[in-house]
Amino acid sequence: MDIKIYLNEKRQVVENALIRLMLKAEGPHIRHIEAMRYSLFAGGKRVRPILCLAAAEALQTDSEPFLPIACALECIHTYSLIHDDLPAMDNDDLRRGKPTNHIVYGEAEAILAGDGLLTMSFEFMSAPDLAKHIPGNTCLRIINVIARAAGPLGMVGGQSLDLAAEGRQISFDDLRRIHSCKTGALITASIQAGALAGGADEEQFDAFTRYGKNIGLAFQIVDDLLNVEGDPEELGKAAGSDAERQKATYPAIFGIEETRRRAHDAANSAIEALEPFGRHAEPLQALARYIITRKR
């Protein structure tokens, strides 16, 4: 299968669902809705929603009714980017070549746009329409899995630890912990949510979890590798920045060859975890291969 065609198709499906949901969004202040829309439609790759839908499809279910969950995941991801970019955090003026939310709407509204997106994500996941397609207790478990992955135990906790580590020498273990909380947790939860929506039993749920953790890991290892040997033109100016800051990365500790081997191992473990699902899991398996060959 051609993973790029698959990703493009799914991205369009998610895009349309997000547009529909955000057209219905209302409130007393139109500028607040505009601020949320601005970042939500600023060119995201929709990786988390696609992983969620692909997991449901691996269980041979129609993923279309689960689009509100997929959209909720993108809202959570987008809110985290808006807050990360704030002056008090990473203080970034640009994201994907466009001015960040606080540059356009001001700091106060950017904080509220993030708060609004996070809150709306839980509105989407608890909407009556969704409960027609998923048993109530399954819906609750999906909300619980995502809330735990996005909160102090996961994404927010990882971001907090990352900020505290800034400008300090940290150990390899701490670096892995930051990455796995800050980005790995929500990626794994995206797959778990799709699996639960698709009706996974506990054994299947564990297989998807194994897949999620391994692609999260592969993703991070490749990030480290690209920082050492990536093409500066494709990457931007960041190549080599980890070594300059003497960051404890995979290549710094294991060398390039061993790091490459570990990325392949993680991708292979992810692919193996999905063997029980046969050809229906092909998109997820192709995605694991795609992650370790990406150039940026």
Add this chain to the structure above:
Amino acid sequence: MDIKIYLNEKRQVVENALIRLMLKAEGPHIRHIEAMRYSLFAGGKRVRPILCLAAAEALQTDSEPFLPIACALECIHTYSLIHDDLPAMDNDDLRRGKPTNHIVYGEAEAILAGDGLLTMSFEFMSAPDLAKHIPGNTCLRIINVIARAAGPLGMVGGQSLDLAAEGRQISFDDLRRIHSCKTGALITASIQAGALAGGADEEQFDAFTRYGKNIGLAFQIVDDLLNVEGDPEELGKAAGSDAERQKATYPAIFGIEETRRRAHDAANSAIEALEPFGRHAEPLQALARYIITRKR
């Protein structure tokens, strides 16, 4: 009944539940957990949790199993205070006589503490323990009601509108809209959540909603009144500040007498709405009376 004794007792019950929940809170960064705890235990009156529990009790159900919902409401309220106090928002250094979150933990961690509390509130409401006591679909409806009240349509939207109105002359209607979104929505949702948890049918749900909207309104009218005629020592220095800023308030438009009458009317409407529930609704009715006689 003595409403002050009732409020003290219930406050202690909520306090203990919050302590238990936050002792279990974990994550990779202990300072993040500390920052959340700092504001959560900074002396809140626990009004929203108490309203939630009292609504369930008015339906003759044991409210103890619903404490995670009550605690979730307090987490949402606390997060909103942390974010409102930020330099980019109201820029307040003190709240209830204590340094605000960003003064103690820094701006970045204060943003994350708010994000963490908001996210955790949805973790609490979707926890498996709660699903043992409330049908799954009812739990989902509770989450939906609270998410809508806390999000762009309610609290966050109201705060956004309020910031946009700063330093501008706004109409009486706009002022009412800001108040009803910013504070009224979550108060009403607290009562609705308790009613749903207690098994309210649609007619009962509507009665609780009427109660909630009216005490929210009474609360706001009394705020306006206290600003004109409150005792500066009990109130702090804020007395008269609305008139100075030529704000469109109830007393400014209707005069003191008519404003007082309207506060009483709202409280009476709230009390009347709960008549079908007899003596079990006494705490909520006493609370409505208490609101219009308060001095600060």
